[in-house]
Amino acid sequence: MNGENGVRFLLIPLNNFNMLPFGGFLDKLRFSADEADNSQQRYCSWKISSHTKGLVVSSSGIPINVELELCEVQLGNFDYVVFFGSRTAIESQQQAAYYRSFIRTVAAKRIPIVSIDNACFTLAELGLLNRHQVVVHWRHHSEFKATYPKVVVRDEQLYHFDRKLISCTGGSAAIDLAVVILQNHVGQTRAEKGLADMLVDENRSMQHRLKSSEQGLYRNRHMDRAASLMQENLEQTITVEQVAALIGISRRQLDRLFQQKLGVSARNYWQELRLQHVYWRLTHSGHDLARLADEVGVRDISYLCKIFKKRFGITPGQCRRDSIA
Secondary structure, three states, rough: OOOOOOOOEEEEEEOOOOOHHHHHHHHHHHHHHHOOOOOOOEEEEEEEEEOOOOEEOOOOOOOEEEEEEEHHHHHHOOOOOEEEEEEHHHHHHHOHHHHHHHHHHHHHHOEEEEEEOOHHHHHHOOOOOOOEEHHHHHHHEEHHHHOOOOOOOOOOOOOEEEEEEEEOOOOOOHHHHHHHHHHHHHHHHHOOOOOOOOOOOOOOOOOOOOOOOHHHHHHHHHHHHHHHHHHHHHOOOHHHHHHHHHHHOOOOHHHHHHHHHHOOOHHHHHHHHHHHHHHHHHOOOOOOHHHHHOOOOOOOOHHHHHHHHHHHHHOOOHHHHHHHO
16 A cells, blocks of 8 residues: 555546546545545545646536646655546647646656546657557547557557556546556455446456447457457558458458348448548548548548548538538
């Protein structure tokens, strides 16, 4: 156990942070911090900070009040600094400037930094993740890989430990990560305390594969695995043949499965995932089409425009204009 109040956490929610990972992580600390359900900070403790005092508003519009400004933080009082990212990648990137000096000081003091949800974009924007391995929420895989090629993205993991850097994909995985961190300081029993109260069955391992993902609807382990690999490799760093080989079947068998279940070939299914990604990015970011084409491995922008219009009935430009109208 660390210090007078056990293991100590500094929690930093960025503007427009997602409430689920923040609340899940914090509530897990609360349950492990004391006997019964008294919410006293005995075995672990926490403070919430930001670059300014006052209200930090979550993506759901619910604010939390911050009374500790970064300039007032005594880093010697904390064992972990935990960042909770904004709802969108671009918001997380834009806030990097507020934390540049602070994060460099934290890194220099070798205090472990925890990146949850899109906070990975904040840290990567500052160059802190270069030559590190991280996990990224599946929806942002291609965007992150294209933006920060010096960072290694670990696929199919909920969280990852790399030296003094810990990353988490977000959502309820923040609870799983909190348990693992706490185990190293207060033991497994206390780390898992309160999971039943939170209606969590068990702590998931970092390699846990989500049964609730949309790919899981196929109820076929080969298709589920193939669809997962395709989702994580929208930039086509691997081929359909390699996908089939990775799951232990032939390309012909893989196509037969997709035809039977969905009426399309594996290649056409992969293209649909890429086009859906471009559509989502056009409506949720300001990046140009060249950048989005790179994210899905299309080198010819005119070809991307052609297949996009064929699929959605509008051009990429019209799609973006409609989204901001």
